[in-house]
Amino acid sequence: MADEFEPKILGILCNWCTYAGADLAGTSRIQYPSNVRVVRVMCTGRIDPAFVFEAFSLGADAVLISGCHIGDCHYIAGNYKARRRIALTRKVLESYGIDPRRLKMTFVSASEGALWAEVVKDMVNTVKKLGPSTVQKKTNLAAAGHAAAGVADDDLAEIAKASAGKKLEAAPVQKK
Ligand code: FES
Numbered sequence: 145m146a147d148e149f150e151p152k153i154l155g156i157l158c159n160w161c162t163y164a165g166a167d168l169a170g171t172s173r174i175q176y177p178s179n180v181r182v183v184r185v186m187c188t189g190r191i192d193p194a195f196v197f198e199a200f201s202l203g204a205d206a207v208l209i210s211g212c213h214i215g216d217c218h219y220i221a222g223n224y225k226a227r228r229r230i231a232l233t234r235k236v237l238e239s240y241g242i243d244p245r246r247l248k249m250t251f252v253s254a255s256e257g258a259l260w261a262e263v264v265k266d267m268v269n270t271v272k273k274l275g276p277s278t279v280q281k282k283t284n285l286a287a288a289g290h291a292a293a294g295v296a297d298d299d300l301a302e303i304a305k306a307s308a309g310k311k312l313e314a315a316p317v318q319k320k
Contacts, residue, residue, distance in 0.1 A: 153208055154180075155182040160218045160254065161212035161213070162252040162260065165252045169257035169260045180268075187212075189223065196233050200277060206270075207246065207247050211226060
């Protein structure tokens with residue numbers, strides 16, 4: 145019998161809320177899937193769309209971004225900005241033929257360990273249904289990531305508009 149597909153999910157979590165919530169889930173011994181590899185950032189507002197493209201180009205099956213609830217960001221508006229950026233990034237992914245359900249943003253506070261476990265279970269189930277990502281094989285999203293690095297939200301919207309319906313060419317494999 146073939147092994148069940150176990151998705152590789154990159155989790156990018158804000159230090160003050162979801163990272164602490166995930167920590168609480170662990171210390172409370174709440175059982176949930178171990179498919180999420182976590183990177184901690186100080187705020188979801190720090191997350192550049194290039195991080196998402198890079199993750200997919202390196203073989204992630206999905207990216208889960210999570211931070212403080214709206215209105216609770218420790219840097220006031222970081223999660224508002226992240227929410228806008230992620231919505232636009234999902235459009236860009238879709239324009240490259242990548243199912244936008246592979247990128248999700250959630251809001252989990254430091255006291256919501258049980259909610260974090262549910263978020264992870266839900267994401268893992270979704271990605272299992274979608275199957276493994278083929279991004280690494282068919283696209284050069286790293287190039288898109290570099291192109292998007294450092295651009296403002298308005299520019300990202302332009303990229304989303306301009307790239308609608310276009311596919312990226314497969315990149316030649318670099319020999320070392
Ligand atoms: Fe948590 Fe900004 S500090 S999202």
